[in-house]
Amino acid sequence: MKRGFEIVSKYTEQALNLPYRSTTNAAGYDFEASKDFILPSIWKLDFLKVLWSLHHNKPVTEDDLAKGSKELKPFLVPTGIKAYMQNDEYLLLANRSSSPLKRSIILPNGVGIIDADYYNNEGNEGEIYFQLINMGLRDVTIKKGERIGQGIFMPYLQADGKDERAQVRKGGFGSSGK
Template sequence: MQRGFKIVSHKAKAGLHLPQRQTKQAAGYDFEAAEDFVLPSIWKGNFIKTLWKLHHQDQLTADDITAGDQSLKPYLVPTGIKAYMQPNEVLMLFNRSSGPLKRRLILPNGVGIIDADYYDNPANEGEIFVQLINYGLTDYHIKKGERIAQGIFVPYLTADEEEQPQAVREGGFGSTKE
């Protein structure tokens, strides 16, 4: 087995589909949402209040900043999928072209990186979650099975004479130390 997808054990009976390419020449494997999920609009809540104060050059309090930032926080949409690959490969997650255009949904980091050692990690079995922000005016209801991102397997290169990292992945999403 060189690379591919499996359903995580706790969602084995949830009727999920493995990611698939939709056409012969497609590079990306479409990932589906593992469950219904409501993605709130960033324009609701405290973000607009914070923008109003900024626009009017009012002094922002620490609470204003925290509340505004919380409105912009991405949500993690579960896929129920894990990906296995070779040690010198990475799975890159991207927006589907219809996400921003038709639904106003985006990956806020532009691209998600799934490392080979994320597979079967002890924190979450390597389940892939898609970070999404809804910049539309209303909440968006993602339906189970709706395609929300696309993944592309890519080989990568390392620098000459680098000091080989010794750390072993112990956690799940965002687990490496900053």
């Protein structure tokens, strides 16, 4: 087995689809949501009150700033899928080209990276989540089975020498860094 997808064990009875290519020459595999998910509009969050106060020279406390910036974060939409691949490969997660145009949904960092050692990790079995932000004015309901992003298997190169800081993965999402 070189590379591919599996369903995470807690979803085995949920009738999920493995990621698939929609056309013969498509580079990306379409991922679907594993359950219904409401993605709130960023325009409904309290950070707008902070922006309004700043714009109108009204007092803003450190707590207001902290709360406003904490809210403006992506939401993790589960897929119920894990990916296996060779040690010199990664899975690049990207927007579907239609998502920003049709629904105002974006990956806030533009892409996501799934490392080979994320597969079957002890933290979450390697389940892939898409980090999404809804830039639209209204909340968006993502239905189970709706395509939310795409994944592309990619090789990578390593620099000469040994990286003394590299460690064995010990957890799930976000465990490889601070």
